[in-house]
Amino acid sequence: MVIRIAAVGDVHLDQDVVGRFRPALEELPDCADVLLLAGDLTRHGTESEARCVAQEFGNLGVPVVTVLGNHDHQCDQVPQVVKVLEDVGITVLEGTGIVLECAGRRLGVAGVKGFGGGFAGRCASDFGEPEMKAFVRTTNESADALGAALRGLDCDLLVALTHYSPVPDTLAGEPLEIYPFLGCYQLGQAIDSAPTALALHGHAHHGSERGTTPGGVRVRNVAHPVIKQAYSIFHVGDHLD
Amino acid sequence: MTEHHGGGPPDEYVEAEIQSMLAEDPDVAEQGITVVRRERGLVLYGEVESPHRREEILRRVAERFPDLPITSDIGVIRTQAPTQVEELP
Numbered sequence: 001m002v003i004r005i006a007a008v009g010d011v012h013l014d015q016d017v018v019g020r021f022r023p024a025l026e027e028l029p030d031c032a033d034v035l036l037l038a039g040d041l042t043r044h045g046t047e048s049e050a051r052c053v054a055q056e057f058g059n060l061g062v063p064v065v066t067v068l069g070n071h072d073h074q075c076d077q078v079p080q081v082v083k084v085l086e087d088v089g090i091t092v093l094e095g096t097g098i099v100l101e102c103a104g105r106r107l108g109v110a111g112v113k114g115f116g117g118g119f120a121g122r123c124a125s126d127f128g129e130p131e132m133k134a135f136v137r138t139t140n141e142s143a144d145a146l147g148a149a150l151r152g153l154d155c156d157l158l159v160a161l162t163h164y165s166p167v168p169d170t171l172a173g174e175p176l177e178i179y180p181f182l183g184c185y186q187l188g189q190a191i192d193s194a195p196t197a198l199a200l201h202g203h204a205h206h207g208s209e210r211g212t213t214p215g216g217v218r219v220r221n222v223a224h225p226v227i228k229q230a231y232s233i234f235h236v237g238d239h240l241d
Numbered sequence: 242m243t244e245h246h247g248g249g250p251p252d253e254y255v256e257a258e259i260q261s262m263l264a265e266d267p268d269v270a271e272q273g274i275t276v277v278r279r280e281r282g283l284v285l286y287g288e289v290e291s292p293h294r295r296e297e298i299l300r301r302v303a304e305r306f307p308d309l310p311i312t313s314d315i316g317v318i319r320t321q322a323p324t325q326v327e328e329l330p
Contacts, residue, residue, distance in 0.1 A: 024322035205273035
């Protein structure tokens, strides 16, 4: 029995978008066991935009699990945004994890927003000015939290959910110069530190869908502009039978 | 502020100012729009979540650079349910 995972990121909701996803979302209980959202749910991270997300992605008939993205931090209202989402039953992960019963199996999802920093050989270092060190320490702390959350879950199938990318593969199509603002290798390292089956992220609107971590974990960029549909569906876990 | 003098093609400071404006203006907040400089003006392309957002981008750029010819190739991202799944054995 496979676990059916639906996923999308970067939906950037506000009043002008409410209702656009809903017809496709109404079909979810027939085709997916869970919906994972890869951050940037809103345009500016306001409480009122979060209410649009709650209206669109709440009460779907399947569990909804999300991380926040950089846009969701813009107005410094993260606690209010999280509360609005949690009030409609959406689980918000940030260096944390959850285990869900899906199709008689235990699906573990660990998530973190993540941060930039770049990829091996072409990345920022924890050195120099305080601002630079603070940047890279944010990267490292975020990845460490993801790794700990992944390793702490007791489940049959493990999925990592981030906003920023853990690999450069799924950034193909973006300008090389901005890769350090789109993801970091430390997230990939965290994903490879646990028996992760699938890693999902968003953020890179001009990127591409498929990649793998150095450890062989499949990575999918589910940013809405990349997948060009309401959500993608992955059937995972054949080996569990 | 960058000045665009009509007649010549837009320079890279114009491109930079437009990209900053699209990302940082609270009424736009788009980081996924690409600005391409052509000899006869600018082409904006990318995808947004609603027709309203596309109109707002064009309105803002035209307001800031009224003499600059702008071509829009911005699409609205489709939201249909998927017709296929990806099997990950």
